[in-house]
Amino acid sequence: MKPLFYRRTRLVAAACAAILSAGFVAAEPKHGIAMYGEPALPPDFVSLPFVNADAPKGGKIVTGEVGTFDSLNPHILKGRVPWQLRFLAYESLMGRSYDEPFTLYGLLAESIETGPNREWVEFTLRPEAKFSDGTPVTVEDVLWSYETLGTVGHPRYHSSWKKVTSAEITGERKIKFTFDTDDRELALIFGMRPILKKAQWEGKDFSESGLDEVPISSAPYVIDDFAPGRFVSLKRNPDYWGNDIPFRKGTNNLDEVRFEFFGDFNAMFEAFKAGEINTNRETSAARWETNYDFPAIRDGQMVKSVIPHKRPTGIRGLVFNTRNPIFADWRVREALIDAFNFEFINQTLNGGSEQRITSYFSNSVLGMSHDAAQGKVKEFLEPFASELPPGTIEGYSLPVSDGKESNRKNIRKAIKLLEEAGWKVGDDGVMKNAAGEPFTFEIVLEQDETNAQQIVDIYIEALKRLGIFPQVTMIDDAQYKVRTTDYDFxxxxxARGMSLSPGNEQTLYWGSEGVTEPGTWNWMGMNSPAAEAMIDKLLNSASHDDFLAATKALDRVLTAGRYVIPVWHAPVARIAHAKELRYPETIPMYGDWIGFQPDIWWYSED
Structure with missing residues (x-):
């Protein structure tokens, strides 16, 4: 903690000097900021375009979660936290509109100002902003929050904080951050950090907190009650400070948001059928068609809603840990992708109804083409041509089978690739290397991931045709978190979602620091200068066209890297819910995503 103390002393000194100085040359304060161009909504907008501004207040929503929790602090690495708390129980200086790729509007801050090249950003707090205990949100709270999160908070906050050369209080309600690198997104990122109450944490170890400290925040919802591992109840704060600001109009309509936790999916679904929870997201198209014929659906007490979206698929499937030498060779990874008979698995588990993920940004304008790279995409990738795996520039597509279980063509291709990589099937039917060591590995799964278990069961039968007999280890979610955090698999x-505005988080996902630094989303252990260069380009693009090209190029590096065996995605969300729970007719670009349910839903018995 000593380095943190000295850094804090330096920042406070800088802050005091700034207040006593003549100040900075004023830029033009604005009500919002967009990654490119100007925000779609004018300064005098009344509400977000996808809300019901006249939605009634009241009622409650009860969701089900499979697993457990042992912490209420979503901003540190330690512990398992209900994921919703990060978004519902805290506020940031700016709020995001999910009907625009990356645009922020004033929330705790009434305005934002930036330098000509976004080399600095300055926020002005709203005078009416308050925490749930009635105390004002101050610039000292903001400064403490940013420094604490950037040093002892979750690793997702660290990289951007390292790019700050100064954090200065420039007025009674003003705070300015200056950056040491060209990165257009940083101004937006610094508008989205959660703001914590400094006084709550004095004399306490923020990085070790768990259930012992119920957070005080400025958000519309406060934690009202919880039972460790069983439920968390959030209640709408009747004295919430921001009820009348445009960004909040028509949002946070429900009086209670409750999360119930269950040991497995079946128990959760039975609770939904019995009415103990009143909304359920269905991730299986097959179950959506077959499992939702029960009394509450038939008599109309529960309804089925399909929500479209335009966001990228992200990636979901079986990830290779390339820190294990057995998976370091792209030919080995390609062989195991060939052995994965998607068409047969999809037919067996989903009746063939699901669409395969074809790249990390597929289903969106950011997705790569599968033919040869052209134009700026090619230009961006060519300097790295010698180190990129085949297909990155030339074009790459996932293998397609004939749908039969035998999958003969792709199995033959897999055997050939493994032989090229030094593996052969011995007389005993086991795949071995030249030293006689068998090709074997461990697949680690959460015991509650029924879908993943079914996929792996079929996959293992296919691997036997290659003389490969992996071990499957089923563990609870606590063990799974520990092992994946430490890359011990x-x-x-x-599963990793992608947005229409990829930015600095891509470094946390794919950056080389994640090869050894625990807690990142670089589970595959990729170390790709090409990927990092594409991330740098998308962060610093001078035009939207350059941004698109950089993202499409990054998509090629990731997909042709053969780091994940992708499964399927749905271009829609399927939500079954009580008929009293309603949502607006206008669906945001992101569809059912963060900021949709429960944020803009309401309860009505009419």
Missing amino acids: DMAYY
Whole structure:
């Protein structure tokens, strides 16, 4: 903690000097900021375009979660936290509109100002902003929050904080951050950090907190009650400071938001059927068609809603840990992708109804093409041509089978690739290397991931045709978190969502620091200068066209890297819910995503 103390002393000194100085040359304060161009909504907007501004207040929503929790602090690495708390129980200086790729509007801050090249950003707090205990949100709270999160908070906050050369209080309600690198997104990122109450944490170890400290925040919802591992109840704060600001109009309509936790999916679904929870997201198209014929659905007490979206698929599937030498060779990874008979698995588990993920940004304008790279995409990738795996520039697509279980064509291709990589099937039917060591590895799965278990069961039968007999280890979610945080696995089930505005988080996902630094989303252990160069380009693009090209190029590096065996995605969300729970007719670009349910839903018995 000593380095933190000295850094804090330096920042406070700088802050005091700034207040006593003549100040900075004023830039033009604005009500919002966009990654490119100007925000879609004018300064005098009344509400976000996808809300019901006249939605009634009242009622409650009860969601189900499979797993458990042992912490209420979502801003540190330690512990398991209900994921919703990060978004519902805290506020930031700016709020995001999910009907625009990356645009922020004033929330705790009434305005934002930036330098000509976004080399600095300055926020002005709203005078009416308050925490749930009635005390004002101050610039000292903001400064403390940013420094604490950037040093002892979750690793997702660290990289951007390292790019800050100064954090200065420039007025009674003003705070300015200056950056040491060209990165257009930093101004937006610094508008999205959660703001914590400094006084709550004095004399306490923020990085070790868990259930012992119920957070005080400025958000519309406060934690009202909880039972460790069983439920968390959030109640709408009747004295919430921001009820009348445009960004909040028509949002946070429900009086209670409650999360119930269950040991497995079946128990959760039975609770939904019995009415103990009143909304359920269905991730399986097959179950959506077959499992939702029960009394509450038939008599109309529960309804089925399909929510479209335009966001990227992200990636979901079985990830290779390339820190294990057995998976370091791209030919080995390609062989195991060939052996994965998607068409047969999809037919068996989903009746063939699901669409395969074809790249990390597929289903969106950011997705790569599968033919040869052209134009700026090619230009950006060519300097790295000698180190990129085949297909990155030339074009790459996932293998397609004939749908039969035998999958003969792709199995033959897999055997050939493994032989090229030094593996052969011995007389005993086991794949071995030249030293006679068998090709074997461990697949780690959460015991509650029924879908992943079914996929792996079929996959293992296919691997036997290659003389490969992996070990499957089923563990609870606590063990799974520990092992994946420390990258202690060979293969695991992996899911990572992507947005229409990829930025600095891509470094946390794919950056080389994640090869050894625990807690990142670089589970595959990739170390790709090309990927990092593409991330740098998308962060510093001078035009939207350059941004698109850089993202499409990054998509090629990731996909042709053969780091994940992708499964399927849905271009829609499927939500079954009580008929009293309503949502607006206008669906935001992101569809059912952060900021949708429960944020803009309401309860009505009419």
